[in-house]
Amino acid sequence: MRIxxxxxxxxxxxxxxxxxPAISAIPALADAPSQSGRMxxxxxxxxxxxxxxxxxxxxxxxxxxxxxxAIPKPDGTLKTALTLDDTFGLHPAxxxxxxxxxxxxxxxxxxxxxxxxxxxxxxxxxxxxxxxxGSSSPSAGWLNxxxxxxxxxxxxxxxxxxxxxxxxxxxxxxxxxxxxxLSATRPGTLAETKTREAVLQLYAGHEKMASAMLEGxxxxxxxxxxxxxxxxxxxxxxxxxxxxxxxxxGLALDAKHLGILMxxxxxxxxxxxxxxxxxxxxxxxxxxxxLANNLTNLSNTLIQLRxxxxxxxxxxxxxxxxxxxxxxxxSRGTDHGHGNVMWLLGNRVQGGRWHGRWDGLAQxxxxxxxxxxxxxxxxxxxxxxxxxxxxxxxxxxxxxxxGYKWDQKLDEIFKI
Numbered sequence: 001m002r003i004x005x006x007x008x009x010x011x012x013x014x015x016x017x018x019x020x021p022a023i024s025a026i027p028a029l030a031d032a033p034s035q036s037g038r039m040x041x042x043x044x045x046x047x048x049x050x051x052x053x054x055x056x057x058x059x060x061x062x063x064x065x066x067x068x069x070a071i072p073k074p075d076g077t078l079k080t081a082l083t084l085d086d087t088f089g090l091h092p093a094x095x096x097x098x099x100x101x102x103x104x105x106x107x108x109x110x111x112x113x114x115x116x117x118x119x120x121x122x123x124x125x126x127x128x129x130x131x132x133x134g135s136s137s138p139s140a141g142w143l144n145x146x147x148x149x150x151x152x153x154x155x156x157x158x159x160x161x162x163x164x165x166x167x168x169x170x171x172x173x174x175x176x177x178x179x180x181x182l183s184a185t186r187p188g189t190l191a192e193t194k195t196r197e198a199v200l201q202l203y204a205g206h207e208k209m210a211s212a213m214l215e216g217x218x219x220x221x222x223x224x225x226x227x228x229x230x231x232x233x234x235x236x237x238x239x240x241x242x243x244x245x246x247x248x249x250g251l252a253l254d255a256k257h258l259g260i261l262m263x264x265x266x267x268x269x270x271x272x273x274x275x276x277x278x279x280x281x282x283x284x285x286x287x288x289x290x291l292a293n294n295l296t297n298l299s300n301t302l303i304q305l306r307x308x309x310x311x312x313x314x315x316x317x318x319x320x321x322x323x324x325x326x327x328x329x330x331s332r333g334t335d336h337g338h339g340n341v342m343w344l345l346g347n348r349v350q351g352g353r354w355h356g357r358w359d360g361l362a363q364x365x366x367x368x369x370x371x372x373x374x375x376x377x378x379x380x381x382x383x384x385x386x387x388x389x390x391x392x393x394x395x396x397x398x399x400x401x402x403g404y405k406w407d408q409k410l411d412e413i414f415k416i
Contacts, residue, residue: 037313037348037389038262040271040305041143042251043168044298044320045125046241046279049334050341051326051372052291053298054108054354055081055089061361065327069286069334079287088354092287093295096303104352105306105345107413111357112342112381113322113374117367119336121241121279124321129168131379131401140171142382142400143270148173149399150269150390158270159261161254162246169272176268178261180246180254241279248297251275255301259308269390273301278320284333302345315346315389317382323372326361339372342381348388348414355413380407388414 055071056062063070072080074089081089082098088108090098100106116133118124127133131142147158147169160169162180169175246254254273262268277294284291298318305316323340344351357375359365367373379401386392386400397404 036266036269037311037315037391038269038271038309039314039385039389040258040273040309040316041168042255042298042301042305042316042318043128043272043274044278044318045274045276046121046320047124047322047324047336047340048278048294048320049280049284049291049324050110050320051324052284052286053091053094053295054084054110054341055091056087056110056361057081057083057089058087059361062326065361067328068332069284069328071287085353087358091292091295093292094299096299100302100306100345101352105347105349107344107349107351108354109342109344109356109376109381109410109413110354111339111359111372111375112319112378113339113372113376115374115377117338119322119338121321121336126167128319128321128378129166131382132403133377133379140173141166141168143168143272144171144173144175146386146390146400147175147270149392149396155267156265157268158272159258159268160272161258161261162250162274166272166274176261178257180250241276246275248275248277248294251297251301252304255304255308259305263308280324281329281333281335282331284328302343306345310347312347313389313391315344315348315385317345317385318343319378319381325370326366326372327370337371338367339374342378344381344385344413346389350412350415356409376407376410377404379404380410381413383407384410384413 051062051066052069052071057071057073063073071089071091074081074083079092082092082095083089084101088110090101097106114124114127114133116124116127118127123136126136129141130139131145132139143158147156148171150157151173156174156176158169158173158175159178160166160175161178164177164179169177251273254275258271258273262271275297280291283289286292302316302318309316319342320340323337324334325337327334329335359373359375363369365373383394383397383401383404383406386397387394392400394406397406
């Protein structure tokens with residue numbers, strides 16, 4: 001029983017201690033590959049309403065389907081859509097993103113998603129995170145698989161901020177995980193000298209376990225100290241939909257932490273952020289309200305990421321497990337849908353435009369007469385990004401996404 005107790009305590013300590021990277025052991029910035037691109041995925045858990053962020057103001061049926069929550073047509077005032085072109089506009093809460101669109105570094109894909117038709121948050125998120133739509137078999141996360149492929153012999157290459165154990169990063173390749181929000185700046189219980197000495201006494205005679213525990217504790221303290229820069233420290237179904245992710249309100253701070261840590265360690269080339277709070281069945285709101293507040297936070301997050309990831313091959317992607325119904329429901333919200341809008345941000349992106357197929361909102365053009373269709377598999381969008389940003393070849397992609405099919409219609413997403 002004593003051995004079991006020790007092992008249980010060690011596992012608990014190890015899970016907490018190794019959730020943060022050892023900054024002191026990170027290679028210097030000059031050691032990093034000179035032309036390496038970096039990819040950051042922002043995953044919105046709960047199925048965000050893409051038709052509110054990318055507003056199809058040019059389609060009259062949008063306003064018929066959403067009499068209470070539609071974003072008004074652009075008219076130059078503060079509570080109407082911001083004109084992108086004759087078809088689409090931007091939610092006014094995302095006004096900060098308009099310059100990025102105008103600069104040609106932000107683009108949208110309006111009908112992307114999983115070919116699997118599940119409307120279950122749990123199943124759909126699992127498919128997205130393993131890169132295997134329709135499969136519930138145990139699998140490593142695709143970012144973990146990718147991390148093992150972009151390695152340069154220097155150890156860790158993927159970093160997740162926010163969630164303690166996202167499926168997308170789970171697997172055999174080592175990754176770094178950092179707590180969300182201000183918890184990332186806290187050094188942990190083992191930073192207290194007496195506590196650390198007591199635990200070391202518990203492991204007397206077990207040098208390897210004690211050494212591993214101390215290494216993890218020092219890692220956490222090093223990272224906490226780095227993130228405590230002068231302006232940093234101050235800074236039921238819904239829960240299932242969030243799947244352990246934090247709130248949209250904390251996403252910008254997580255993005256700041258991600259940028260600091262990936263800038264310090266340039267061998268980290270893959271970043272992951274997520275937030276919950278996007279399951280808007282009730283009182284979703286229109287130009288103002290619940291969703292508008294979330295979109296403001298998302299906009300601020302993307303602006304924060306743009307400041308940290310603005311080198312030639314850096315790319316930021318925004319995605320969600322599925323979209324929402326095109327029509328509002330009786331509670332002035334939207335229900336689980338199918339296709340959704342994905343966003344790409346970066347210098348290589350053919351921005352200032354949307355990509356792919358869009359057939360409008362006529363009932364005969366919708367999935368089951370109610371949802372946006374999936375004209376473009378999410379794996380095809382990511383595949384284009386892995387080639388453009390991380391330098392993979394097309395022949396490498398099946399290792400990350402078994403069974404995917406290259407989508408030539410998306411070949412214009414990135415500049416050559």
